[in-house]
Amino acid sequence: DDAIRIASPYQTTVLDPMRSAAAGNIETYGLLYARLIRRNLETGALEPGLAESWETSADGLTYTLHLREATFSDGSPITAEDVAFSLDRIHGDKQSAYPAPLSAMESVKATDPKTVVIKLKSVFVPFLGNLEIWNMGIVSKADVEKRGLEKAFATVPVTSGPYAVKEWKPNQKLVLVPNKHYWRQGYPKSDAMVELLEIASPETRAAMLKSGEVDVVRGVEWAQVDELKATENVDMRLEPSTVIYMTLLNETREPFSNMKARQAAAHAIDNKALTKAITHGYATPANTTLPGAIEYHDKSNPGIAYDPAKAKEELAESGMTGREVKILATAGAAEQQMALLLQAQWQAIGLKPVIVNVDNAAWWDATGKGDYDAAATWWYNETPDPDLAVRWAVCGSCGSASFNTHYDNKKVDDLVEQGTRETDPAKRAEIYKEIQKITTDEVSQIPLYYAPNATAYSKRLSGLKLTSSLQWTLEETTFVK
Amino acid sequence: MKGERHMEKQAALLSVADLTVAFGGLTVVKGISFELHPREIIGIVGESGSGKSIACRAVAGLLPSSAVATGRVMLEGRDLMRLDETQWQQVRGRDLGMIFQNPASHLDPLRQIGRQVAAPLIRHQHLGRRDAQERAVELLADVGIRQPEMRVKSYPHEFSGGMKQRAMIAAAIGCGPKLLIADEPTTALDVTVQARILKLLKDLNQRHGLAVILISHDLGVIADICSRVVVMRQGEIVEQGPTGQVVGDPQHAYTKLLIDSQPSRRASRGWRVETKSAETSPFLAVEKLSVSFPVKRGLVAGLLNRGEATFLALDKADIRVAQGETVGIVGESGSGKSTLARAITRLNQPSGGAVKLGGEDVLGLAGEGLTRFRRRVQMVFQNPYDSLNPRLTVAEAIAEPIWRHGLASRREAAKQADDLLEMVELPHALRDRKPRQLSGGQCQRVGLARALALRPEMLIADEITSALDVTTQAQILDLLTRLKQERDLTLLYISHDLAVVSAFCQRVYVFKAGRIVESGAAQQVLTEPQHDYTRELVGAVMHLAPSSQKKGLEPDHAVG
Amino acid sequence: MGHLQAILQRLLQLIPVLLGITIVAFLLLHLAPGDPARLLAGDRASAETIAAIRHQYGLDLPLWRQFLTYMGNLLQGDIGQSLRFQRPVVELIGQFMWPTLFLVSYVVVLSVPPTLILAITSARKPGGLADQIIRLIGVAGLTIPVFWLGIMMSRFFGVALGWFPVSGYGEGFLDHLHHLFLPALSTAIWFIPVLTQSLRAALIDKATADFATAAKAQGASQRDIFWSTVLPNAVLPTLNLLGVLVAFIIGGTIIVEMVYAVPGLGTLMIKSLLGRDYYVVQGLTLVFAVATVLITLAVDVLTAIIDPRVKL
Amino acid sequence: MAVISLGNDAKVRRGRQLPWTMIMAIAILGAWILLAAGASLVAPYDPDAVDIMNMMASPNAQHWFGTDQVGRDVFSRVIYAARVDLFMCVAGVVPPLMIGATIGLLSGYFGGFVDGFFMRLYDITAAFPFFVLVLAIVGVLGPGLTNYFISLALVGWVTYARLVRAEVLTIRDSEYVQAARSLGYATRIILLRHVLPNAFGPVIAYAVSDAVLVMLAGASLGFLGMGAQPPLAEWGVMISDGQPFVQQAWWICFFPGIAAITLGLGLAFLGDGLAQIRRRQVAQ
């Protein structure tokens, strides 16, 4: 009874795919719940999932999807009712953690047991792609009605994806077994169990991999990469991702409500040196406010140059010289390093940066309440399409407050809306290029670097990777004999 | 006496040659030599602080680590100074028993008395636990502890001073050693018990050939059982020889002084100062005072039994003391004398009764009133060593009450402390010593000096001269007499020394088993005792006969 | 007072203690910044979503109402549900309790014999060579950070030599012993010097006491004197220290549990704290309180057994 | 009476001579105090000067102890950190010690209600999860060293209280305490001068260990925002921050570790020396 063991710093906290968008849960949701549409692992193209086929109306406002014959892990059929139920929850339930991908949806209806009709409010180009995101998993309506919402997802939910829950020990591990009723015949390829272990300490994760206690380590620290690369039987990979590291600036209060001050702060940072220093050169310096791996990322944008002299000038112009800057930082080697480097570089241009160490919960509390001036952090985009990214990071009217920076530019907001409706890829590219230019120039955030996913695998596995949308390809995984 | 005949023929059991003990640069035993023959009992007498205890500890190899001993100590032909620890273990306890001068601190506070008495039996005689325990009961009975079956289960803190001393003796003689070193083994004992202990020693001596080195200040005791006597002063032996000879015809001036200071020989020293009678104006009135202690049981018993058993240590005692009067308290060891003293000074919580000082209720005092009371009434503890804070030097300990009570500045207090040291006959050099570096008698006098520092109106003296040689004792009593005259000091004098009590006190109370059995004018009670116990007590006193031409010693009574 | 009565009384006093702890912990927890709802829903959740979640768990009620509800449930023996996992707190604690209990006992078992040996060797000849070495090692043991040591040992014994697992708890007694060896050892290495220093100091103090001399005078061997006289007299402060430390590590093995990924109460505590899983933290606090009180009581009972002068 | 001899003075003087451990303690601690005081003279670099181009440089002529993960001079930081760490050893230990000793003293001496009250307080505190407290304090008062000391004082007293109480329980009925009572000393005086000094042995031994623990615990609490805040140099934080880089740059945590160990040694010697002096105070 061999198992594939994955050690990650993130943990599963809820099994209801609608309830959380937190790292740790999203990997799990992908394993438990199948979506209507899949993304091809090689090409990145959209492929049929639970929906065998689909049509789009000419006006682009109606999508009709035809379901294939498939069953839940309890053997009951997956029907259009279940799909409508699932999407409705994501879209309309007050507790839905991430309704944004379905923001354009007006209604979803099961017209017959195998057909689902979705109506949009307006043209929404990335819609199909969004149906592939991890929280779009289909859950069993009958089961939720039978067991009640709480019970249905409490321990062993009825699943539609490649895996089902065997045992869940919160705060410790989640044990999964292949779902016998998974619609993809012959998948998961291996009938091994999967254990998702939550291991907080990076050193411990590495040690466990080396001693063979786990097969995969998520979130390898940069400092450990070289060592793991040199380790026999370990396949240390830097996988492409849509992760961007950047510095949030609080634009509701001085100094960073002042654009000149933001620009000064950005010019003060030598992000090439910083990237090399922190990631040992494994990441690419960021040139715009959007992730480097998404579609329409503007490679040609020159980014913000490192120019301390100019920074000083700008700061003087802004009148913010000598201002105190509260830098929030959480634990973790990279975060600490980053905070220190920001501090040093800002100090050099005449700001007064102070580092405040907090835990994750307090970090979210402070950034949410606007009780900070700067905070280096990261985010990633769930799909290659940039729509969700811009809504999250730079849109002042999309509900995210531009990732708590409160950057708000009407023009950008308009461009965001245009982007979703524009069907011509070339024009879309222009729109997103423009967004990147404006927000980078105005320094909505300070882009730092595009980091790959540093993941280490035991060489006894093959076919496993972490996709750029942070999903494990466990159903493709086999043991090397 | 009987031993004398054999001793020339036999090889010495113990021979000490040129024994010198030094603490750092300070030599306290200066090249002493003496011999002890099998079956012999020798006495060591001498000035307090003359090195008696240290010399004996040196013989047993039990000096503190800071001491350096040189010389030769041979026990049955073995050089004890050369023994290693394992060899010592064979000697100590089995061949050589030791009774320490200060029994309180030499008992393990955490172990039941019975176990401590039984331990050497188990170790050396390989008795079983149960047998040893039974033997311990016998031994405790032998040394005159009442209800020994129950008392084996007591812990040291539940024993009176004299009882601890007897427990120590029981432990030391348990294995029937060849040689017993007894350092003032009877100081805390009343005369009846003392007689009993001495008889026990004599019996052991006669029946089992126990040889004894007996350190004592009581020449009566020495004369009673020792065949030879060694007189020490300032670390040297000034004289030694057969008891009769030394006592009857002392050669050295110090020996002469010692013998002449014997209380029985100087009854008319004029210590007694007459005062008004207690009946008219009691200064201190103790009315129906009772003190009881909880009886501690084993854990299991404690777990099961909820009720509380108590032991009545003092039972409705009535005592009156007039101003300026000296009242003696005598009685059996363990009869509640110290308990009374502690109750009066509010160190014990009485279970009933009242204590009044000048009409004021003492037991109800608190705060300022209590402090005032404490200044007026001072107590000298029976156990001088334990009653001194081990961290304070002699001078600090004596000066502290003076400046604490605001009677003088700290500097002035230090000066007064020096005066007090002188008053109690302690050399100035001791002022910077800690209690651990003092001899028993020296500690005792420090305790006295400290109590006097506050110039109290009343002094409760619990065995304050028991560890003093007679000369020093006489000087201390002189001092107290002077204070009585000068300051109208009232004294409650607890003592086992009937001679001193009868010479020094106006009235006396006789205690037995927590009760007062007799009271009255001291001389009258102690010469014409009414109560059986008092009679027994008086009868057991040993003294040196007033003139001692021939043998010079005889107990008033044969000890029965 | 009979012992049993005293013990019962102490157990009764547990009630106000628990109450006190509950109140303080409740207040402090809610004073700390951070929102369980936010952590639950993740980064992307909107303010409305968060509000909805808060409402569902009653987190939007005034503090005093939340407290009353909590106390009400507590009085009925219900210590609540995990906000994060929607499971009874009891279940979670039950899941994480055993590794910690095992670990703590393991640490004590691993620590006490070496402590005795080291302290004795050291105190036998204070200032001697053995003593110096032991004290130096002790200082080193104290000064090496537990997390560093833990990591080093897991690398060396776990990874390089492969003798011990570097994580988890295993199944079955022997497996537990195997899994928890390194964590227990890492803790013991810090534990032993602390205890040794305390015991050594007391031993040296008591070894020169008169009653030790008296035992010597009765021909007791060094060993005898040590075991039956010096040690019992010296052991009380160390026993108290041990009690405090054991109570402390029940909730304080966090670092070691993190380094070795032991699913114990420390891990649960820290994860619940970081996740602001209020009721789990509250429940753990109660468990720690009961454990502390019981340990303290045990120490006090032992003290009363050892020292007749001390009343319970 | 002439028991006085000339040797006595010599004896006394020798008694005052310091034990060698005390001399070592003074040497080590003195050296650190000097270094800390003169840090600006000794340290070649600004301890907080980040050098992004020269990160994790191994020890060399310019940087004797190398540079750390953001290019700061490890040597200068080690020296400057001495200030913080010396202060920590005092500020992190003395307040809990004083509070604990007081509570232990009162509790053990008076027994009864006082004892009951304080011991329940003890139960509450000892059972109270330190991390909850830390979290709340950081949350309310903000992160930082001062708050670390506050939380230590709030929690750390319990050990001292238990230790002192255990000793006091056996001392309070001793005859010298009774004697002090009968001499009419104020209770305060009895407690402070007669009981406490005799109950202090185990406390000294523990305080030394505690100082070292305090020094390192701050570092392990870093993830909650406790302890020294960056960029302030402090050995514990340096060790734990350098930890992830130990493979490439052992010197980042090695040298602060050595520094901490020497200070620990100094403290241990101090504890030992004090204990020895205490013992001498009772008897030679």
Ligand SMILES: Nc1ncnc2c1ncn2[C@@H]1O[C@H](COP(=O)(O)OP(=O)(O)OP(=O)(O)O)[C@@H](O)[C@H]1O
């Ligand atoms: N540890 C010590 N350090 C220094 N001096 C000491 C120490 N112990 C005893 N002394 C001194 O040695 C001398 C002899 O002491 P010892 O105890 O032998 O006297 P003693 O003859 O037994 O007197 P007493 O009759 O009062 O008991 C005394 O002056 C005492 O002060």
Ligand SMILES: Nc1ncnc2c1ncn2[C@@H]1O[C@H](COP(=O)(O)OP(=O)(O)OP(=O)(O)O)[C@@H](O)[C@H]1O
């Ligand atoms: N703390 C205690 N717990 C239990 N019993 C005690 C306690 N203190 C004293 N006793 C008992 O009380 C009785 C009287 O003791 P006390 O000390 O008053 O005797 P004493 O007359 O002074 O005897 P001695 O002449 O031997 O000193 C003794 O039997 C003793 O065992």
Ligand SMILES: [Mg+2]
């Ligand atoms: Mg003596």
Ligand SMILES: [Mg+2]
């Ligand atoms: Mg008495």
